[in-house]
Amino acid sequence: MEPIIIVMLLGASLVALLLVMFARREAAAERESAHREAESLRSEARAAIADAARREQQVVEREKEIAADHRNAQAYARGLDERVEVIARDEKRLMRDRSALDAERNRLRAEHAQEMAQLTETDPEALREELRAQLLEQARDAAQTELRRLERKSESEATSRAREILVDAMQRQTGETTTHATTTWIPLPNEEMKGRIIGREGRNIRAFESLTGVNLILEENVEAVQLSSFDVQRREIAEVALRALIEDGRIQPQRIEAAYSRALVGSDQRHRQAGLDALDEAGVKGLPMPVVDTLGRLRLRTSFGQTILGHLVESAQLAATLAAQVGADVELARRAAFLHDIGKAFTPERKGPHAQIGAEFLAEHGEDAMVVNAVAAHHDEVPQLTLEGVIVQIADSLSAARPGARREDLDSYVQRMESLEKIVGSHAGVAKAIAMSAGREMRVVVEPDEVDDEGARVLARTIAEHISKDLTFPGEIKVTVIRELRADAVAG
Missing domain, CATH: 1.10.3210.10 (Hypothetical protein af1432)
Incomplete structure (x- = not known):
């Protein structure tokens, strides 16, 4: 009996356990369903809140648009009011202008009536003469106006044509550009030629400069000699003479004089x-x-x-x-x-x-x-x-x-050098006056029969004082008086 009771109790317990498990499962399912339903409700609530916020934003924007439209409407209304005022002012002005035009028309009508009344009393021949005079005056004014117009046109065309002719003539020419031409370069065949040109103790270069009145400049590492003088004729003669001496190669005072004489003759x-x-x-x-x-x-x-x-x-x-x-x-x-x-x-x-x-x-x-x-x-x-x-x-x-x-500055320089030589040449006993080194040195060759050695010293001081008194110049001018006595005889 007891085992049966025990089995029954176990079965009942098992059934109760199963019922409890089933009840729990149902409760869990219900909770899950309730949770999902709650989540769905929350999602719907959030969507509804977002939709409400969006609708609220739209309402705010719409209110702004309405406010802007209202302001525009007010501005437009003010513009209409201003236009109405302008139209009213224009209407008043037009009324005044119309009144003025009516007054002017009435005045012109009165004048016309007066003129017509006068014309009815005027001699036709007098009217024709007056009309002829008016037409002649108008024709004369028109002719003068047209004549002035034609004169201006002709003058303008003549000026333009003259300008074209001058420009065309100038464009066909290819002229040289003037530069400072106070030096001449002569190439040398070798460095040895410099020594020949200078000569023993510089006697050749001194003789050349004294004879030609041209500065002879030799520079190191330059195979050329430079002739410097403001007087282009002196420089040209010196160039011809020096080229002949360089070609000959034998340079001494006597040959320098001979070359200079040939250059003068040629x-x-x-x-x-x-x-x-x-x-x-x-x-x-x-x-x-x-x-x-x-x-x-x-x-x-x-x-x-x-x-x-x-x-x-x-x-x-x-x-x-x-x-x-x-x-x-x-x-x-x-x-x-x-x-x-x-x-x-x-x-x-x-x-x-x-x-x-x-x-x-x-x-x-x-x-x-x-x-x-x-x-x-x-x-x-x-x-x-x-x-x-x-x-x-x-x-x-x-x-x-x-x-x-x-170039005006070059001409002024030449004139200054010529003035300097003229001042020096005005002294008694001076045979030749040569401005050298751009006017910084004056070499004065005197007649040995007229000026002795002591007179040469006195003449140098006198010339220096004369230059200082009568000529404005920058720096200093060195005056060198040269007195040379030569005696020639011919053996026959």
Whole structure:
């Protein structure tokens, strides 16, 4: 019996356990379901809160838009009010203008009626005369206005055409640019030649400088010798003499004198060749040989640093171009422009302006009267008789005024050196006065028969005082008086 009871009790316990486990499982399932339902409710709540916040933000933004629209509406309303005020003011002004126009119309009507009343009482012939006078006055005013307009147009076109012609003429020329030309470099074949040029104790270089009046400068490590002088003619003669000495190789005082004499004698031939070359370059033909020689002398003459012979060639080319542009006589303009400064070759040999001197010289050698007039008139000292004379004056100005043509500082330097030599040469007994080393040294050669040794010392002091008194200069000027007595005899 007891085992049965025990089994029954065990079965009941097992059933109860199973029931308890089933109840727990159901409770867990219910809790899980409740948890999921709670989570779902929370998610829905969060979504609802977010949606409410979004809707609230939209409401705020909409309120801002409404406020902005309200402000815009107020501004637009104010603008409308201002426009209404402007329209009202314009309307008042138009009313005033209309009133003024009505008054003016009434006045004009009254005047017209008065004039018509007067016309009915006026003689028709008088009316025609008055009308004719009015028409003539109007026509005269119109003609004067048109004439002034045509004059301005013609002047403008003439100025423009003249500018084009001048620019075209200048652009066809290729002129050189003036530089400071106070030195000349001569290459040496070797270093030994420097010693020959200097000579024993410097006697050769002293003899060369005293004879030519040109500074001879030798520098170390430079196989060339430099000739320095403000006077281009002296420098050219010295260059010819020194080149001959270098070619010969035998340099001593006697040979220096001989080379210098040959260089002096050959200057006429060099002048002639330069004149012939300039004739070919300028395109001028048929000049007498004395005129060619005189022109050649201008190869070493300068004006404000510009070589006069080169200036004449350039002027001739410019004048030919201008004459061709304006329909003038090309060859006459070319010839007159090429000869216009020939008078400078005589200054100061002849008295008077160089234009007058040149015209007289050309007339003496049978030059055409129109050429002579153009030469004489290129500085307005006499009136121009031909269009070619005006062209010569223009070509002269163009050649001198183009950029780089002239340098005033070089010309001033040359004038200062010439003044210095002139002051020194005015003293009694002076045979030759030479400014050297850019005017820092004066070498004075005196006549030995007129100035003795003691007189040479006195003369040096006198010249120095004269220079200090009459000439303004920077620094110091050294005055060296040279007295040399030579006795020559010929054995026959």
